[in-house]
Amino acid sequence: MANSWWEIQILCDSALEETIFWRLEVFGCRGMSSEVKGYSSLVGAYLPQEQAHVLDLAALALALRQDALCVGMPIPAVQWDLIDEEDWSITWKEHWQPQEIGDRFLINPAWLPIPEHTDRIVLQLEPGVAFGTGDHATTQLCLESLEMRLGNNEADLIIADVGCGSGILSIGAILLGAKKAYAVDIDPLAVKAARESRDLNGIAAERLTVEQGSVDRVAELIDAPVDGIVCNILAEVIIDLIPQMTAIAKPETWGVFSGILLDQAKPVADTLEENGWVVAALWKRQDWCCMNVRRT
Numbered sequence: 001m002a003n004s005w006w007e008i009q010i011l012c013d014s015a016l017e018e019t020i021f022w023r024l025e026v027f028g029c030r031g032m033s034s035e036v037k038g039y040s041s042l043v044g045a046y047l048p049q050e051q052a053h054v055l056d057l058a059a060l061a062l063a064l065r066q067d068a069l070c071v072g073m074p075i076p077a078v079q080w081d082l083i084d085e086e087d088w089s090i091t092w093k094e095h096w097q098p099q100e101i102g103d104r105f106l107i108n109p110a111w112l113p114i115p116e117h118t119d120r121i122v123l124q125l126e127p128g129v130a131f132g133t134g135d136h137a138t139t140q141l142c143l144e145s146l147e148m149r150l151g152n153n154e155a156d157l158i159i160a161d162v163g164c165g166s167g168i169l170s171i172g173a174i175l176l177g178a179k180k181a182y183a184v185d186i187d188p189l190a191v192k193a194a195r196e197s198r199d200l201n202g203i204a205a206e207r208l209t210v211e212q213g214s215v216d217r218v219a220e221l222i223d224a225p226v227d228g229i230v231c232n233i234l235a236e237v238i239i240d241l242i243p244q245m246t247a248i249a250k251p252e253t254w255g256v257f258s259g260i261l262l263d264q265a266k267p268v269a270d271t272l273e274e275n276g277w278v279v280a281a282l283w284k285r286q287d288w289c290c291m292n293v294r295r296t
């Protein structure tokens with residue numbers, strides 16, 4: 001089937017939801033949703049067909065089973081099916097509704113009209129293939145941190161968004177008043193999605209540069225160190241990237257780092273300290289945390 005997607009559905013105890021989201025993210029799933037079913041949750045996720053073989057899906061189901069057994073929870077029921085692109089998009093549209101985040105943002109699916117009577121900043125998104133719809137706790141924590149950081153409309157602020165996914169954080173920063181953002185992602189599909197999100201929100205290409213790559217790509221693109229770095233990737237990736245982040249920072253540069261499970265916060269904080277950064281605040285949501293960091 002051309003342009004087919006795996007639709008993965010997992011019926012689980014609600015307490016397992018966060019671990020399952022994490023597993024799915026590491027597996028490479030693009031869109032994730034969850035629906036409450038009594039005391040259980042039905043977690044849905046999507047993955048381009050070419051990215052996983054049936055054997056990979058079976059291995060994923062096994063890992064989820066082991067995760068549940070480790071914490072004495074009922075074993076989740078996992079099933080998968082191939083669906084075509086059109087069905088995938090329709091499924092998304094059913095799941096995805098406008099969502100308020102923090103005090104300022106309203107994430108609005110692109111197929112719905114822009115709400116007229118809202119005092120919130122409307123951020124339009126398509127159900128693209130990239131991570132970053134605002135559903136995930138880590139994205140929410142980053143947007144809320146940006147709200148606090150950019151509360152005073154700092155017009156000259158330049159930020160780097162490492163692992164931009166849909167571009168949600170860069171766009172959020174620009175809508176809050178940042179002058180420019182450099183958004184990078186190693187996934188070409190994310191780069192395409194972020195450029196589409198930029199156009200959807202009427203942001204000029206000069207204000208939001210989107211390129212494939214990572215921190216080293218930002219270093220090539222910028223003329224001067226950035227004022228802020230947002231990075232919502234998994235802890236182990238952030239740990240590897242911290243030394244490179246120092247190279248694109250100046251003494252006043254701040255960072256908003258998320259994608260970090262609570263029990264991985266210490267190694268991230270240790271690596272930050274070793275590289276001349278300090279954790280100024282740590283925000284928690286579910287099993288995740290978001291670090292607001294600054295240079296020492």
Ligand SMILES: C[S@@+](CC[C@H](N)C(=O)[O-])C[C@H]1O[C@@H](n2cnc3c(N)ncnc32)[C@H](O)[C@@H]1O
Nearest residue numbers: 131132139163164165185186187190214232233
């Ligand atoms: C959890 S998503 C975050 C998306 C979006 N920024 C958000 O906050 O919702 C992480 C993104 O980081 C990208 N990524 C993973 N490792 C990376 C790396 N070493 N450098 C740059 N991007 C990376 C992934 O492709 C993915 O799009």
